[in-house]
Amino acid sequence: MASTTLLDLPDELIHNIFLHLSASAAANFGQGSKRLYKISNTASLWRRWCREEWRYWEEREDRPIPDYNLHSTTQWKQAYADKVIQDKRFLTIFNDLLSTQQNRMARMHDIVEDFSYDAKDMLVRQLHAPHDADDVLARRYWSGVILELLHRYKAVQTWNKMQYQDYPPLEEALGAFDLFIQGSSSDFELEVLREELDDLAHAVESSDPDWRDKDYIAKAVAISKYLREHNLVGCSPETFSHMRYRFICHVLKHPTDKSSIPMQSVAIFCCVAERLGVKAWPCNFPGKIHAVIESSYGLSIKDTRANHTIPDGVVWMNPFENDEILTEQTMRDMLDQMPHYNTPESQYSCLTRAHTRALVLRNGVNIIGSMQFHRPSPGWETPNIAFCALWGLITMSQVDAPKSRELAVRHQHWLNQIVNWFEGYVQDGLWLDDALLFEKFVLPMLDGAEAKARLASVLQQIRVADANANPVTPRDERTSLVKHKVGQIFRHVRYGYVGAVIGWDPSCQAGEFWIQSMRVEDLPHGREQSFYHIICEDESLRYVAEENIVVLQEDPSENLLKLAGRYFKRWDQENKVFISNIKDEYPDD
Template sequence: MAASVAGESLSSPTGTRTASGSDAGGANRDRRGDKLTDLPTELLEHILCLPVLEHIDICNVSCCCLRLRDVCHGRGKVWGHQYKLRWPRLQRFYPQNESCDWLREYKTRHRVGIQIRRTVGSISKRFFMEVPCIGQVLGDTFAEIESLGMPEHFCEDELLFILQAEKRKSLTLKYYAKKILYFLRQQNILRALKSFLEQPPEQQSALAGAVLVDRYCNPLADVTLDGISAQLDDIAEKVKKTLRVKNPSHPSLRVAPGGERLPLEDLELQRQVVCALNAVLYDQLQYKGDQLDYYNPLNSYIHQVLLRRKGIPISLSVVYMTLAQRLGVKLEPVNFPSHFLLRWCQNERGSDDIYDYVYIDAFGKGKQMTAKECEYLIGHQASADYYGGIGTTDVLLRMVGNLLNIGKRGESNEKSYQLLRDTLDLFLTINPDNVPYLLLQARLYFHLGIWPEKVLDILQHIQALDPSQHGAVGYLVQHTLEHIQHKKHPAAPEVKRRGAADHRDVRYSVGLVMKHKRSGYNCVIYGWDPKCTMSQEWITTMRVHQLPDGAEQPFYNVLVQDGTCRYAAQENLEPHSAPLEIGHPEVGRYFCEFAHTHYVANDELRTRYPDDSDQMEETARHLYPHARPPTPM
């Protein structure tokens, strides 16, 4: 059907008829229905909702005449369709049957998108030379966005939109979008944690708290309390099936999925539940304590415990206790040293006597022990204080403390530092006046060279809490102020040109995908020096002097596939025979695109190595003459 938006004639579906013969007399009649604007509103809306039309088309159509403007009104179907087509993830924020000004929402969401992209794009220019601390970077910019009164979920949706763009392109934009999304979600989770901690203790669920810890450390993962609860419901249903075989009339069988019943008073009924729980969790589903990789942080995250079916004592105890509670058995967490336990009262009236309890080791396949037998776990006698039940806040402090210790014992890399920063944030949200951890947080930020203004705030808080720390505080204050002063007068970045006399031996360019001849790892070059610039101690430790060309040859900064950053000698590197993408988290900080045979330096890296881009293109053509160009999207 051919039609114009301004009301021109429509041709008949069966062909154009002549005005001669029997139709001649009707030539002057009012020909209803042969204008687009004469079509019923429902049909016009259907036409204007065709997927080939974009928002610009709808704007143009609505400017044609009053009739089409009315059809394209803000609360109508047409703009609702445009909004849902472009931003489908946002539909959950709008009740289905509620009227909405879709045109206004579209404009607002569009403005947010422009502002977010402007913000993300500006970060690399401002902070390329520093360790990106998004909390510090975003301060003024997001205060400006918040002042516009725009919904926060619009900001998150635009960041996700950036992250889901074509895989090999816009790498720098994606790098900072990911960091911003990480930060924004963490701020929301911290607010949720503070609200959780303000609840009365009897309303605080250990599972809900553990999920908040999990989400804060994994803000980009799809982890929700509802999702975790649904998985536990499935396990609880399996326990009921086993229980039904033993006792078809058991009261716990009448508990609805997701519901919790009052604790069972009869000890025999409780034993039946615990027995069925052990059979399902450990025999049928094969849950176990991770003895081989005990200090893997995944063992502390509830969603990973359910996915991998293994964990450490405290995470498995939270799962076990939650399942037991849903089936009518009340268990209490016990902050036993070195090995978290649960206790189960054998006295129907309750008791303060530690010998009236059975102690359950969720890490040890639900093994039941007396108070005396628990001492074999730690190899020495334990006082009665260790056997007492604890509240949810103490459970979370123990859980976060475990993660914090993993971060402290980890390697000095971005992953360990991030875990340490995240767990310190959590610990100090729960226990904000812990001086040792406040001091650790200040030292960590100082060591990383990030957020000096926050370091001063932390140090001021420490001084108020404990004046005896004035020595450590004074040292950090002095050097932090020097850092702030230095930032006000930053040194210009060193520019390395190929034509310089001492750069003539540099064979490779930034962006080239390499392979290490000795270690076999794949990597990409993001910087180079005409000779080794590391200390003599490093040169000796790494046995650089044993290389044929020693320390006087060019050395390259490389991002390695395993997530590490290394400093490699030129004689140990060779161009990769079949270049592939390097899965390093920092790739986007230096490169904007993977061009099939090499990485393309972003503007900031190109400023430091202005001659490398042309050299890189020439090298790529020489090394990979038959490589196919990237497929256009």
């Protein structure tokens, strides 16, 4: 019986063999013959390997986001090669960032600006670095910091595109708020939001066997009823102030409580309606926002803009409260009861489709108002909430501010507020990574030479500090009395909090005001004892006298482990200390 060789097999079977190989192994295997080489270049193979290796792609002028459709024109092998090269470049920059404190911020900015989402898969992998990696804590920490910056950068980019066009879709514009505060979590993208709404639209249509026979008004009512039956619109008065209800993805993705405020209720209704062919949009109605619904045929509202009239067939709904259809007369009667809304122009503006930009602005105002007038919801006390709202407000009001004196004043107030916040946090050594956002987006917004010069000066100071190496503090005769080392964890003698040593001075180097206010001279050993820079479990940075430190021989908490990556490589379980990653500053610890 004659033996069968590999090349005796049909192309289909050899193709299946390639499917069980990695891309690099397949490329080597393909060098065996011209026939193998031809099969190894099959687009479906490289499409599969691209899909297996990477989830995130940045759309670029010279390379659109790959289309996984079977009839895609994407050059898959070239796309794979490009991503491999990009990943190697990313790792070089990222490893340099880990190796020294110098130019860390600059390298973070390079990753975000040069790679954007092309770096996200690699960042996610670093975020889940194996426990036995030599610098596991540093890799996880810094990849998380860059991921958070990348998410904020994408959110601000999304809003910035909307200044001169009614783009992107409503769910993406509102979803940018969620993206801004998402942190380093890798499981949320705007695509997740689109998929949730797609699934909802499919569920609505599948639940009604007579769906195709309904007219546009009956379909709108059916959508609202379905959302209400599944608790996807509205909320109780007792929970109205919950901050989570102001973030559309946090509403849709919550496993049990999907309550929402009017803005999100109407947005969800309109996004589902759009997917089902119903022409529905949020309108500018004051107070509780409504949805305006047009007939699929006949004149559209935009066709009658010149004479401020509403075409026949247009109706309204308030999905937050009920499933009722409201007529034009009903809506005008409500407006007649409100001051400033009794002219044809003002009423037309309230009853017609709102620009997406105005809706983002409205949501930002809702968030700020909730923070000012309501007690913070548990888990939503972070200043990032107000920070993201201010970003939405300044970007959305930039274009329209010159057209309205009132909006111009508010825009300037919001702009001053976000700059003041940034400067304050910079003084505390926080939010330095956001220098990129302020340099790229806020600086051009500022009017007046003085305001621009002030922010430019702060940004320049940040860059200079980042570029300069920290002073080296060796162990020598001058520092021989410093008892503790970088990496040790301790408990404060008096206040009981736990932290880790990230630096030290042979004597107190704080300013005289701090020394007096902290009553350092009242300590038994005063200011001449060693003082230690500390990172605490609550994320605060402190300066502690040696006599107030009791070194612990126990494992750090999960929160301290998470924060420790900023200064340390890993936790040494045997010696109960963190391994320093700031040797350039404290070489002997």
